[in-house]
Amino acid sequence: MTRVLVLGCTGSIGVQALQVIDAAPDMEVCGLACGRRGDLMAEQATARGVPHTVCAGGGGTVPHDADLAGLIDACAPDIVLNALVGAAGLRPTLAALERGVTVALANKESLVAGGDLVAAIRARTGARLVPVDSEHSALFQLLDGVPRDRVRAAVLTASGGPFRGRTADELEGVTRRDALRHPTWEMGEKITIDSATLMNKGLEVIEAHHLFDLDYDRIEVVVHPQSMVHAMVRLDDGSVLTHCGPPDMRVPIGHALRHPAAPPPGEPMDLVGRRLDFEAPDEAAFPCLGLARDAGREGGTAPAVLNAANEVAVAAFLAERVGFMDIPRVVAAALAAVPSEPADTLDAVLDADARARAAASDAVAGVPA
Template sequence: MVSPGGRRRVTVLGATGSVGRATLDLIERHPDLFEVEALVAGNDAASLAELAARTGARRAVIADPAQGPRLSSILEGSGVAASAGLSAMLDAASLPVDWTMAAISGAAGLAPTIAAVRTGGAVAFATKECLVCAGAAFMAEVGRAGATLLPVDSEHNALLQALGGQPVADVEKMTITASGGPFRQWPADRIAAARPEDALKHPTWSMGAKITIDSATLMNKGLELIEALHLFGVEAGRLDVVVHPQSVVHGLVTFRDGAVTAGLAAPDMRVPIAYALGHPHRIDAPTPRLDLVQLGSLTFEAPDPDRFPALRLAREAMEAGGAAATILNAANEVAVALFLDGRIGFMDIPRIVADALDQASRRGLSSAPATIDEAIALDGEARAIASACLLESRPRSQ
């Protein structure tokens, strides 16, 4: 569980986000097992400095260069080395540590996650866009580096545990669950009129704004299907989604003989993070224990493709292959940002994604990126297309 020299050295990319903070909470509870090499964050210099000083990190890196002076000022005399900017972030991700948490959201997390993979260590990742934007290229990098890839999304972590080391050839179906988000029981007209503050009220999980909106549209489940396709090497036809409001069952594996195994846990991100931190062993975690008697019942239902078209779009992109998933993800990031800024309505999110996919197809953007650089370039082109779709679109949904 730890390196021969003592404690396992770790780096956390996205330290100030919900996953990063949960990771550091577990690390601080096991000072005999882990030591922090580097913490990386986006633009919250004060929080990053506080976390770095508290955990004894050797270095702290802020991605926003404008926040560099403030970070350095706060950490002056602390013994923590401070730096800023993309180059510094990639340098930190490239440190030869034993274990890296890659939790920078969106396509921005692709380059630092790849840098961590190339060290050949264990990489726990909550950045699903790595596999959505550049699935084949990303997995090829993992293979070349001999890195160990550990999913931290609760669904994929549950699938990994439910698989139990069995060959994927013996799997008939893998199913991930969805809480259904805040609009699970809302009628279509009410969903169309939803405001950002409505969509950010997730019934189960406490997450960042972008992923919370993806949960409300069910796009997150579509992205997770694409992620599972690359991570486990299964075909699109063997992947499914079921709505499970209690968020207790996170993933199910159906085998060729009809047996089904499932990963169950309280909806606490520290459960999958603890699994990844301790892998291949287990560590103690202060997470709620399931009391099935108290729960009483667990319910399941099919997702509604009419009220939640984003999931359908993601399925279609997964089945189409090629560049579709990269374009889908980029357009979705643009549309979600526009919605959070109040510039478009909720149902304009899937509409802009659909328009961007159509425009990209008309422009002949069909080939899957063969390298990480190609994926980043395609992501940028897709964002420009999505932004243009906004300018050409009808007025904001009411």
């Protein structure tokens, strides 16, 4: 029986992960953790007989620890599914990998802020890391067995979010409600806003760099509104390998939890009558994509600054304290205010995170009411 610890169990990915595990006779949930919705987590635990739980907002059967190491030790999982939102997911990723536990990763920030730290620990412990995001799961499968010198580029697809086709001027007045209307995916508020700004895709570019050891010049982004093609790989002979599937997160979750075994069977996808459109992203209207790519190229703690500033900016937008196009402005201000330094220790990353949040908060305060 494969024992799975689900971090972020009350969010969209966590709930779907529990559905996947419930449907698998050879898997069981050994522990749960959430941020604030302790009541829902308690219901999930009771329904499955889960003895070990942690709620960052208070509650649970295991005392809350900043890195969730106590929960990992109590559960003794075979796999940690990390679906926490934000930089809070970095510590448990590092803690699990330090213990040699496989991590099914849906927390982008673990690699965006701490990619160098993750790589160093994996090299030392040999722990496996399997991506859960649909785009990286697709690349993970496409690149399996392909000689790396044959890979010309990896291509990540973006739905374009609710504002595809709008100009920067048209985006100045969009509302919180507008931005939360994603045309394809059902996700939490923060990631839905990141999708609307294309910051989500920028973070995924940084993730892909760390996951697949690809230079940034070999990672492309295209807008694909149908969300059927999740990723592509350009080969040196001019051909393109394509991963096509339904926009259902249970598919990549199942693949990550079962790897290297075969994923659970699913319904065949009907391609008749479907169309596939691709277009270049408009980085003038969606500057977060370029900000993320630039931070990734700069390296060091710059991606951690980018991520922390974005979290502050998105929270301010959701609280209706800043406008939609203020999000990239706040992020750019923080990147300018906090210089990049080597990201060779957790303390260095956390210090950059803290300074970025302070700089972003100052930038938010300076936005005219």
